[in-house]
Amino acid sequence: MRGEARDEGASASFPQPVRAGLHRVLVEKLRFTLERATAAGELLAQLATERPGAPQRVEAITGDPAREAILASAIEAGVDVLVTRDKKHLLPIVEHHGVKLLTPWSGDSDQGRGTLSPGSYGRSSRP
Secondary structure, rough: OOHHOOOOOOOEEEHHHHHHHHHHHHHHHOOOOOHHHHHHHHHHHHHHOOOOOOOOOOOOOOHHHHHHHHHHHHHHHEEEEEOOOOOOOHHOOOOOOOOOEEEEEOOOOOOOOOOOOOOOOOOOOOO
């Protein structure tokens, strides 16, 4: 999978705010053990082509500091698409500084946005 994405020029960024949020969701909402959540995070970090730290500049736009850090990380990484299921804080934004916010599933016509499909993700070519 990782090799195929690289062959097609795609990349996956897994920034620190996303890693922290993932761990919290796995433990609190999905009831993973701490060990299992840590192992899942480590696996995703290995698959990621980039693992940036916390963003340098965070803009107050979502009303939630954790989501703002995630969006700022996506902007700093130069990604084209941020895939999220966060209908409350992130999806209403639709696009911000060139980053499109999409859901990971098809049939999202009630949201009026596109959905993730092969070839629709990866790093931007913008400077």
